[in-house]
Amino acid sequence: MTLLDQRIQFEEKKKIYDSSILTFNEVEGFDVYNISIPFERSGKRYLFGRVERREEWARSWVRLFEETGHDEWTLVPGSMIYTLEDPYISLIGNEIVMGGTHVQYEAGRVKTYFGYFHRGTEFLNLYYFTTGPNKMKDIRLVELSDGKIGVFSRPRGAETRGEYGSESMIGFTIIDCLDQLTAEVIENAPYIDGIFGEGEWGGVNQAYLLDSGKIGIIGHNCYRDRDAEGGEVKVYLNMAFVFDPVTREATDLHVIGSRTCYPAGPSKTRHLVDCAFTAGIVTRPDGKADLYSGIGDCQAGRITIDYPFEGHGQLV
Template sequence: MDIREMRERFEQQGLIYERNLLTFAGVEGYDVYNTSVPFAYEGKSYLFGRVERREEWANSTVRLFSKKAEDIWEIVPESFVYQLEDPFVAKVQNEFVLGGTRVDYSRGKLAGFCGVFYKGKDPFHLRYYTTGPKNMKDIRMVELKDGRLGVFSRPRGEHVRQAYGSESVIGFTVIKDISELDDKVVEQARIVDGFFGKDEWGGCNQCFLLEDGSVGVIGHRCYLEEQNGISQQVYLNIAFVFNPDTYLVSDAKIIGTRRSYPDWPAKKPNLADCAFSSGIRLREDGRADLYSGIGDTAEGRIVIEDPFGGKYH
């Protein structure tokens, strides 16, 4: 089914049980968006958020926030300031991993970007660990059933379009442990062909090991669409299941769109239809909180059905 038809059907169903915007204290004059999913440490809830002024672009930092109340977060003032964008967190092989995108400049001009990883035993004591390939975002990892580490890549660019028809693709590879992770490993990941349509792009944001050994992925899927004379970058929240043995994708579906979240101004007119997935947190009622950046200015939370039906390892 065409992605636009999938979106129309999803929005007609209206299966959103709650919708809110997150509030961030201690960063007045700045937007916080494209956060990590919340995580627990020593009885408290935290998340990392991208902090940036509304009028600026590619000039953000990542800061740690602690939960003050439902959907209200405050900055942890003593925490480290990371020169990154779009943070994510993962717990793999007894290591806490923080990743994000580093934007590189040369003589004041944009020179590219790359994924950067920090790791440690807790979110307060992280050390720079390794860097992904140049001009690649959205590298994610998951601990597999046999203890090895699965790594998702996301090549993007004209060379990808020429080879596959889509603007980006997803790749996957397996390494023995996190000590083997580097740019070469990620670059050599085998491509998962046929997931994105013509000129679409997207990637993985959060990964779960499921009970049958497959991987549940929360991601984003994107395309350009003319809306009211503006070429909109449409970003959708998606979920799918990936089989690491067969490299096949199943149960791909939309789980959120920009219209799923409360109204809020976008950073630029062409980002008004943008919902960039952070990930899900499971709820006691069996549903899931889906967190997502919206319009590159805010972070939203909606309550949805658990996209993987509780079948976690």
Template sequence: MQTRTPTMKTCQTLLEEFQRAPQPLKAEKLVFAGVGERDVYNISAPFEDDGEWVIAGRVEERDSEQSEVYFFVEREGTWVPREGAPVFALQDPFISRVHGHLVFGGVETFPHPVLHGKLYWRTVFYRGETINQLMHFLTGPDGMKDIRLVELRDGSVGVFTRPQGKKGGRGKIGFTRVGSLDELTVEAIENAPLIDGQFADEEWGGANEVHLLGNGFVGVLGHIACFDQERNRHYYPMVFSFNPDTGEASEMELIAARSHFLDGPAKRPDLADVVFSGGLIRKEDGTADFYAGTSDAEAQKLTIVDPFSKYERQG
């Protein structure tokens, strides 16, 4: 499949362009309880399960990366662990619905096979009709985060990948499609061609949540990231549209920066300017609720202009 090369833009260029665009409307911190003194961040957007709205969230101590994923429900304005729901030893949860299945996944860490004392990672997938019926069905390639799935208009499954290393550098987005969840394999993920021209070699990014749009295009919510000269990390939430039939991608656009969210703590000083995209709830009034982790320590919701509406008018 041929992919069109969009104009490559750095974090700095995207940030300058975004400052001239419509700005987010309202920020709100989400309140979590029931997990001790641990932080909850890098959440999913709320999704419906067994008749109530649920958020999957990464839960961990401030000075650790030993993470668990809990499923939370709202009770009188506070999100608390859902009684009887499973808890997974994963990071950075995500949710999608494919062929009638609830698909849940997250990042599993394990000892690096070569570098003593270091951790390695891979994406793990589960599926079921409900949270309580989730069953493991795939473990992705070692070293790959940010694999996301979407059911396309023709019934096939779109697969967004993020290889690193020889193929993807610090992390670039690839795309392929398979006929069903049963056809999703490590080989299919590893062989997905990259979408050219999205990230400079010294920067990186990935897809976080994928939406099928009304015209058959795909709206991708993701992140683009870079280091500054002091090796501080800067993560920005971005979107682009993708035509799965032609491989054409629009140019990336930012939808927020850390300064649009409420002030709060950071896990480490080098993570103060981090927004990790979680999910987007599109609303009928032309706005959207954007759910994200901030500074690897908190979860917040930002009301923004729906960034996917204009993409639906294409094609």
């Protein structure tokens, strides 16, 4: 079944219990999108967000925001400014790891990009500690039950397309500690089969250890489509699957959200009108989950959905 077919099935049966556009304060003149998942520290909730002007591209900063109301977030005064795109976090031991994409320019044009990683016990002052492989986004970490760290990679390009048919793959490997996280280790992570179809791409956005020992994945899955005028549209969908780190089997891959699930709004460009770039989920007391996502590359949204890993275990 193609991803388009999966999307059609999802749209026919989807259950969205609540939806909202997030509001960001103290960043007038800038959009905030492609956020991290919210996290708690000292009884307060925070998230990192990509901050960028609507008319600019690949000129982003990552800033820290504190929750100050329902779906309302306010810039934390004096917090660090990171020259990154699309932040994400992992909780490893007593440390927060924040990663994002650093874009490098040459002669006024994008030359390449890398994943940069920062760590620390004090989330207001994280320190850079390693860089991922050249031109690789969507590298994600998860702490396993034995204290080791699962690492998900996301190679993408012509070589991947030529060998596998899909534009990207997802790899997985295990390291003993953060000091072992290097570009070489990430690059050599063995691939997981059966996730993307021909011409599709995507990756892991947030990984969660389940009490079954498996890993719950919240990610994005993408394909190209055409709008009514024949222009190309890049479709980004929120998706989930379950990964067994022992058997290396991926199961229960399914769409959990699309741009139509969130309130209507603008997009940065015409070809991103159908873009929902996943952040991750936060479980709720009622058993459901709040799914956070960037939308249209200029806003961030939240929808409430059924718990996506039902039957596979609960988040640890």
